Amino acid sequence: xxKINNLHVKLEEEDKQIxxxxxxxxxxxxxxxxxxxxxxxxxxLSYVLSGRDxxxxxxxxxxxxxxxxxxxxxxxxxxxxxxxxxxxxVEIPGVGNMTFLRTAVNAQRKARGEAELTAGEFxxxxxxxxxxxxxxxxxxxxxxxxxxxxxxxxxxxxxxxxMLSPRMCIMDETDSGLDVDAMRLVSEGVNALRSPDRSFxxxxxxxxxxxxxxxxxxxxxxxxxIIKSGGPELALEVEQNGYADLLAEAD
Amino acid sequence: xxDIAVKSKAEVxxxxxxxxxxxxxxxxRLAAITxxxxxxxxxxxxxxxxxxxxxxxPAPRDEYWRYTNPSAFNAATATALPFDADGxxxxxFTGRDKLTLVFVDGAFDAAASDDLSLEGxxxxxxxxxxxxxxxxxxxxxxxxxxxxQTPVKRPFAALNTAVAHDGLLIRVTGKPSKPVHVLYRRxxxxxxxxxxxxIRVEDGAELTLLESGMVGAxxxxxxxxxxxxxxxxxxxxxxxxxxxxxxxxxxxxxxGAEAQLKSFTLAVNGTLMRHEGAIxxxxxDAVAHIAAAVLGDxxxxxxxxxxxxxxxxxxxxxxSRQVFKKVLKNGxxxxxxxxxxxxxxxxxxxxxxxxxALLLDDNxxxxxxxELEIYADDVKCSHGSTTGAIDEEALFYLRxxxxxxxxxxxxxxxxxxxxxxxxxxxxxxRDDINDRLEAWLTTPPQN
Ligand SMILES: Nc1ncnc2c1ncn2[C@@H]1O[C@H](COP(=O)(O)OP(=O)(O)O)[C@@H](O)[C@H]1O
Ligand SMILES: [Mg+2]
Numbered sequence: 001x002x003k004i005n006n007l008h009v010k011l012e013e014e015d016k017q018i019x020x021x022x023x024x025x026x027x028x029x030x031x032x033x034x035x036x037x038x039x040x041x042x043x044x045l046s047y048v049l050s051g052r053d054x055x056x057x058x059x060x061x062x063x064x065x066x067x068x069x070x071x072x073x074x075x076x077x078x079x080x081x082x083x084x085x086x087x088x089x090v091e092i093p094g095v096g097n098m099t100f101l102r103t104a105v106n107a108q109r110k111a112r113g114e115a116e117l118t119a120g121e122f123x124x125x126x127x128x129x130x131x132x133x134x135x136x137x138x139x140x141x142x143x144x145x146x147x148x149x150x151x152x153x154x155x156x157x158x159x160x161x162x163m164l165s166p167r168m169c170i171m172d173e174t175d176s177g178l179d180v181d182a183m184r185l186v187s188e189g190v191n192a193l194r195s196p197d198r199s200f201x202x203x204x205x206x207x208x209x210x211x212x213x214x215x216x217x218x219x220x221x222x223x224x225x226i227i228k229s230g231g232p233e234l235a236l237e238v239e240q241n242g243y244a245d246l247l248a249e250a251d
Numbered sequence: 252x253x254d255i256a257v258k259s260k261a262e263v264x265x266x267x268x269x270x271x272x273x274x275x276x277x278x279x280r281l282a283a284i285t286x287x288x289x290x291x292x293x294x295x296x297x298x299x300x301x302x303x304x305x306x307x308x309p310a311p312r313d314e315y316w317r318y319t320n321p322s323a324f325n326a327a328t329a330t331a332l333p334f335d336a337d338g339x340x341x342x343x344f345t346g347r348d349k350l351t352l353v354f355v356d357g358a359f360d361a362a363a364s365d366d367l368s369l370e371g372x373x374x375x376x377x378x379x380x381x382x383x384x385x386x387x388x389x390x391x392x393x394x395x396x397x398x399x400q401t402p403v404k405r406p407f408a409a410l411n412t413a414v415a416h417d418g419l420l421i422r423v424t425g426k427p428s429k430p431v432h433v434l435y436r437r438x439x440x441x442x443x444x445x446x447x448x449x450i451r452v453e454d455g456a457e458l459t460l461l462e463s464g465m466v467g468a469x470x471x472x473x474x475x476x477x478x479x480x481x482x483x484x485x486x487x488x489x490x491x492x493x494x495x496x497x498x499x500x501x502x503x504x505x506x507g508a509e510a511q512l513k514s515f516t517l518a519v520n521g522t523l524m525r526h527e528g529a530i531x532x533x534x535x536d537a538v539a540h541i542a543a544a545v546l547g548d549x550x551x552x553x554x555x556x557x558x559x560x561x562x563x564x565x566x567x568x569x570x571s572r573q574v575f576k577k578v579l580k581n582g583x584x585x586x587x588x589x590x591x592x593x594x595x596x597x598x599x600x601x602x603x604x605x606x607x608a609l610l611l612d613d614n615x616x617x618x619x620x621x622e623l624e625i626y627a628d629d630v631k632c633s634h635g636s637t638t639g640a641i642d643e644e645a646l647f648y649l650r651x652x653x654x655x656x657x658x659x660x661x662x663x664x665x666x667x668x669x670x671x672x673x674x675x676x677x678x679x680x681r682d683d684i685n686d687r688l689e690a691w692l693t694t695p696p697q698n
Contacts, residue, residue, distance in 0.1 A: 050651050051647075051650070051651070052647045052651075053643065053647065073650065073656070074647060074650035074651045075650045075651075075652075075653050075654060075655050075656065075659075077651075078650070078651055078652055078653035079653050083651075084651055086648065086651075089648070090644055090645050090648040092645050092648070092649070092662065092663070092666050093666055093669055093670075094665055094666040094667070094668070094669020094670070094672075095662050095663075095665060095666050095669075100649070100652075100654070100662065101652075103654055103658060103662075104649075104652035104653045104654050105653075107653045107654050107655055107658065108653035111653065143666075143669075160652060164652065164653065
């Protein structure tokens with residue numbers, strides 16, 4: 001599904017290399033986790049994959065289902081099935097959460113040549129999914145992420161993911177700032193979406209989230225590269241011993 | 252009804268700042284105007300004419316004309332503008348019950364209007380009242396305009412009082428079941444439309460006043476508003492899009508105790524527009540909100556939009572808000588000159604002013620002159636002015652969800668304007684305006 005090969009990325013404005021030859025493959029239906037110290041380039045990877053400006057790819061490639069991702073506009077990547085749950089979801093005053101979400105859903109459907117959802121169809125679906133994530137009707141009506149708590153913002157990201165049904169979901173520290181209950185809700189939301197033709201790339205600092213969302217593969221990232229990959233036991237190792245041993249091993 | 256003394260003509264010596272060229276320009280300007288047959292308003296008009304001659308026409312060196320060149324307003328006649336009488340644009344405020352009163356080139360068109368009858372409201376026209384004798388508006392016509400001449404002179408407001416042929420005289424005594432909607436139309440290509448409305452809202456009465464449509468090739472509109480104790484006026488003016496006019500509009504208001512004035516203007520494209528406000532809070536616990544949402548695209552035609560608004564607090568515990576938002580592109584210019592003036596003794600005033608521009612490219616500009624002038628010690632006043640571009644982070648967030656670039660920009664423009672739009676209290680009206688804005692933003696301009 002997602003294939004990243006030898007990806008090198010620097011900041012457009014500065015001479016700063018952030019990704020330094022990152023290689024990673026997530027097959028269909030699998031959940032992969034990326035763990036790594038702060039500043040390793042995890043968020044940068046998620047932004048570059050989803051098409052944010054400000055980065056320059058100096059080498060390597062990234063493909064979604066065999067298609068070159070890096071040349072597409074962000075909205076084209078989204079319609080192609082890529083979704084990023086932001087580490088810091090953005091507040092957009094004056095734009096209703098529902099209006100935004102319905103526009104996004106229908107824009108993607110249109111781009112894929114599918115019939116758009118009517119207001120009624122959309123409403124019915126969003127109500128069910130919001131209820132599952134314990135998102136109140138009031139939150140749906142409010143402007144996008146405005147006045148939402150940290151946990152509410154993250155749940156809203158998962159609601160968007162559920163409504164947009166992407167095939168490749170990238171989640172950037174979705175667990176940060178979540179209490180135990182919210183973590184459970186979010187994990188249940190994600191697990192409900194797991195399917196043989198949908199993949200996840202879960203960026204996290206903590207093993208905790210991986211107790212709920214069981215990964216097939218865990219990658220350790222440091223200084224712009226994957227330095228080690230393994231099974232779920234790798235996450236436990238990090239939890240117990242920190243990154244020091246792994247980093248030393250990689251050097 | 253009003254206790255403002257009319258300045259007698261003899262007190263003012265006619266003179267035009269010693270500049271013969273300027274005096275000649277004013278003479279030319281006045282010579283091109285057919286003077287109305289004044290009745291009840293004769294004294295006020297004569298007084299305004301004397302004041303106008305004393306002030307002269309504005310010049311670019313005048314403090315509040317530095318950002319807006321007055322020459323198109325000073326010119327003796329309007330430059331003709333072809334127009335499409337039917338207009339491609341659907342009328343606003345269609346979905347609601349309202350009393351519609353039509354003005355063509357500044358003159359009331361009875362045949363095209365609804366009957367002037369609405370429970371709780373007395374309506375007549377200026378032309379009709381002037382033809383008859385005495386009128387309740389005698390104590391108001393030109394008087395609020397006169398009050399608004401301090402501290403800054405506003406020659407075109409005086410000109411309006413002196414020469415306006417027509418307008419509405421509206422006295423509100425109750426809470427009418429529907430809004431009054433003034434619909435402006437153009438009748439001739441070179442009309443120099445001048446109108447002057449006077450609205451008096453009596454104790455505890457309320458009115459919603461809507462304005463829409465397109466006005467003359469050049470226009471000068473005046474709205475004098477007098478709010479008695481606990482009175483409310485909700486005013487929403489939606490200028491027609493892409494109407495390439497040269498237009499001046501005025502709102503000069505006196506807000507009594509516990510009264511509320513809320514005035515919102517929507518303007519989209521156009522050549523040269525200046526909106527002048529002079530709002531006097533004269534009673535305790537009064538509220539005055541003035542807001543505008545402006546979209547200017549220099550490609551539709553040269554765009555210059557100026558809001559020059561003064562709010563004066565002369566009583567205690569007054570609350571005022573000025574919220575001005577301008578979205579500019581393709582060489583468009585936005586101007587904001589706003590002042591909160593708090594007089595001595597106007598304690599516990601809560602004054603807020605924000606003016607912001609969203610520049611969609613590098614060749615548009617926003618010129619702002621935000622001012623606070625405070626002579627009371629126990630007040631809460633703030634003002635701010637910003638000029639910015641589209642928020643890249645928000646743009647990326649929207650696009651990452653599959654929202655196409657153009658549509659994402661529309662969302663972010665609406666987001667930018669939201670604070671101004673939220674000054675429209677009525678949900679349905681706000682939705683109307685939001686929908687109209689969205690339509691304007693998503694369909695390319697007609698001309
Ligand atoms: N726009 C930017 N400007 C400057 N430095 C940046 C920018 N984006 C990322 N960085 C730097 O790149 C490195 C990787 O950052 P990031 O991808 O956020 O790491 P992580 O998510 O793993 O904590 C850090 O050193 C960070 O400071
Ligand atoms: Mg990060």
